[in-house]
Amino acid sequence: MLKKKLINLIDQTDLSITSQQIDLLIDYVEMLNKWNKAYNLTAVRDPSEMLIKHIMDSLVVSPYLVGNTFIDVGTGPGLPGIPLAIINPDKQFDLVDSLGKRIRFLKQVQFELKLKNIQPIQSRIEEYNKKKFDGVISRAFASLQDMLTWCKHLPNQQGSFYALKGSDLDEIPDGFTLKQNIKLTIPELNAERRLMIIQ
Numbered sequence: 137m138l139k140k141k142l143i144n145l146i147d148q149t150d151l152s153i154t155s156q157q158i159d160l161l162i163d164y165v166e167m168l169n170k171w172n173k174a175y176n177l178t179a180v181r182d183p184s185e186m187l188i189k190h191i192m193d194s195l196v197v198s199p200y201l202v203g204n205t206f207i208d209v210g211t212g213p214g215l216p217g218i219p220l221a222i223i224n225p226d227k228q229f230d231l232v233d234s235l236g237k238r239i240r241f242l243k244q245v246q247f248e249l250k251l252k253n254i255q256p257i258q259s260r261i262e263e264y265n266k267k268k269f270d271g272v273i274s275r276a277f278a279s280l281q282d283m284l285t286w287c288k289h290l291p292n293q294q295g296s297f298y299a300l301k302g303s304d305l306d307e308i309p310d311g312f313t314l315k316q317n318i319k320l321t322i323p324e325l326n327a328e329r330r331l332m333i334i335q
Contacts, residue, residue, distance in 0.1 A: 138162050142187050148323040151195055153223050160222045160249050161191055167245055168213055175237050177213035188324045194219035194275070196320045197298060197331055203270020207232060209261045209287055210277030214242050214254075216300065217273070221254045230255045232264055261286050268292035274299055280306035284334065296335050303328035 139162050146153055153161075168190070169183045180186050194216030201220070204227050208217030211231040221229045231242055231254055242256035257264065272290045274283050280299055288311075291297065296315065308314055316333040 141184055145192050145323045157223050163249055164218055171241050190215050191219050192322050196322055205269045206271040206273055207269045209274045216275050228253050232257045232259055232261055234260050270295050272297045281309055284309055284312050296333050299332040301330045
């Protein structure tokens with residue numbers, strides 16, 4: 137049962153997540169699994185794998201987020217934005233992706249799960265300049281160099297970049313400062329994960 141597995145995974149972390157939030161996370165995985173068959177949103181096919189590789193991989197970033205407004209660039213099917221929005225109802229997340237089918241899926245998630253704190257937006261990230269954010273989050277989106285170059289117009293004065301990376305760490309271009317390089321522990325994931333917080 138997915139719910140039991142997710143509770144077990146969360147219990148191996150310091151995260152405190154309500155049972156209502158756990159239900160929403162499961163609903164999201166079930167929607168992702170259903171839509172994936174037609175839309176090919178993720179290469180991960182097995183819902184219990186999704187719990188580890190998508191949900192937990194997203195949630196572990198939550199304790200490091202500072203501020204209230206965030207943009208998830210190249211969000212794909214809403215990762216890490218949707219899981220983070222579910223467990224941080226007081227924070228606002230813009231989910232930006234250039235592919236229409238992904239945005240259609242995100243709008244359906246927004247509708248079915250009644251998420252008031254997400255805004256799915258179809259746009260190329262370098263053209264998106266509606267507002268500034270406390271945090272610019274990216275997971276599996278371009279190289280660090282490209283992410284910082286394409287998104288440098290997005291953080292506000294205090295804002296930071298949150299880059300979720302594997303073990304392959306890229307050079308940080310001039311003009312940016314690495315504030316923290318955090319090794320993340322994700323239960324049952326046999327791969328290295330780092331969170332790089334950059335200003």
